[in-house]
Amino acid sequence: MNAKLIMTVEQMKCRDIWRQTRNLGIGGSDAGAIMGMNPWKSKYQLWLEKTGQAEPEDISGKESVYWGTVLEAPVADRFAELTGKKIRRAGMMQNIKDPWMLANVDRLIVGEKAGLECKCTNAFSVKDWKEDNLPDSYYWQCQHYMMTTGLPVWYIAVLIGGNSFDYKAVPRHDDDIKALYEAEAEFWLKNVKEGVMPDIDGSESTAKAIEKQFAGNKSDPIELPSEAADILQLLHNFKQQEKDVKAAIQEQENKLCAMMGDYEVGFIGDQKITWKWQDGRITVDSKKLKKDFPEIYAQVTKQGKPSRRLRA
Numbered sequence: 001m002n003a004k005l006i007m008t009v010e011q012m013k014c015r016d017i018w019r020q021t022r023n024l025g026i027g028g029s030d031a032g033a034i035m036g037m038n039p040w041k042s043k044y045q046l047w048l049e050k051t052g053q054a055e056p057e058d059i060s061g062k063e064s065v066y067w068g069t070v071l072e073a074p075v076a077d078r079f080a081e082l083t084g085k086k087i088r089r090a091g092m093m094q095n096i097k098d099p100w101m102l103a104n105v106d107r108l109i110v111g112e113k114a115g116l117e118c119k120c121t122n123a124f125s126v127k128d129w130k131e132d133n134l135p136d137s138y139y140w141q142c143q144h145y146m147m148t149t150g151l152p153v154w155y156i157a158v159l160i161g162g163n164s165f166d167y168k169a170v171p172r173h174d175d176d177i178k179a180l181y182e183a184e185a186e187f188w189l190k191n192v193k194e195g196v197m198p199d200i201d202g203s204e205s206t207a208k209a210i211e212k213q214f215a216g217n218k219s220d221p222i223e224l225p226s227e228a229a230d231i232l233q234l235l236h237n238f239k240q241q242e243k244d245v246k247a248a249i250q251e252q253e254n255k256l257c258a259m260m261g262d263y264e265v266g267f268i269g270d271q272k273i274t275w276k277w278q279d280g281r282i283t284v285d286s287k288k289l290k291k292d293f294p295e296i297y298a299q300v301t302k303q304g305k306p307s308r309r310l311r312a
Helices: 015-022 028-034 043-050 063-070 072-083 123-129 136-149 174-192 204-213 227-260 286-292 294-300
Strands: 003-008 087-095 102-109 114-121 153-160 164-171 265-268 271-274
Touching: 003 015, 015 087, 015 102, 028 043, 028 102, 028 136, 028 174, 043 174, 043 204, 063 072, 063 114, 072 087, 072 102, 072 114, 072 153, 072 164, 087 136, 102 136, 114 123, 114 136, 123 153, 123 164, 136 153, 136 164, 136 174, 286 294
Parallel strands: 114 153
Antiparallel strands: 003 087, 087 102, 102 114, 153 164, 265 271
16 A cells, blocks of 8 residues: 555544644545536635635534434445445555645455445435446545555445445546646645645636635725736627527527427427426515515515625
8 A cells, every 4th residue: 555544533533633634735525626526616715725715614514414424334334234345444544655645534445455435415416326427526536545545446335315325336547547646736736835826717616715715895996917808808708609599599499489389298209398388486576565564574584695796
């Protein structure tokens, strides 16, 4: 094995020390964000966290996190029961050659050069695990573990919806590991250690991170750099393309509706198309409510979080 144990399972129970240690490098849950495959966190958000410019979201109080922790052992035990493999708990491991590569290993397979990652997910995610499918972020997590430890295979076991169990063997993919290593090395050595900001992407995570990073308390105008003109032109072009696409979609829908006529259901081969009446949306006249029933208005209204809005 190309890694050494730096924190035991017992030591990892101290969450403050565990957080401090994992910020000394890149862990498996970071791999998906660095590869642009994490639907919840972007590389930019991760960079802010690793450089101390933003605090990671505290998810310890979430029910999904609680049950994921509680059910890790049953998931691992079920894997051992179904496969006949012996497993043992590990801890946090560190690559010997590149100390910034870290891995929180759920289990190692006894007598086999392999590890095990345990997951829990809701029933709505069942399609993500169907047959050979695996969420992209978890694929990169497993490849990161194999990159860090040098092991040739990593199993992943999942409990879906609390009553459906599945497991898969994720083989080591050397080409993907090479790409992962290059991306992680650049992120850690250049972006984190040298403080070079990574490229801005179009994710919601990055948008929220930027908004939270900059308070917007300067009212004086700023002269933007010359490259802002190119960005603005691209923005206008994309907005026009968006309008064109929406118009093209509406045109095709109009043609289908004209073909349907008075019929509510139609078929094109095996594909079913419907055009049916539905009840109108119920709305509240907020102006009238506020004017005629101010006390009720005050009781039933709520204001969302303030946000900065870009107008260009």
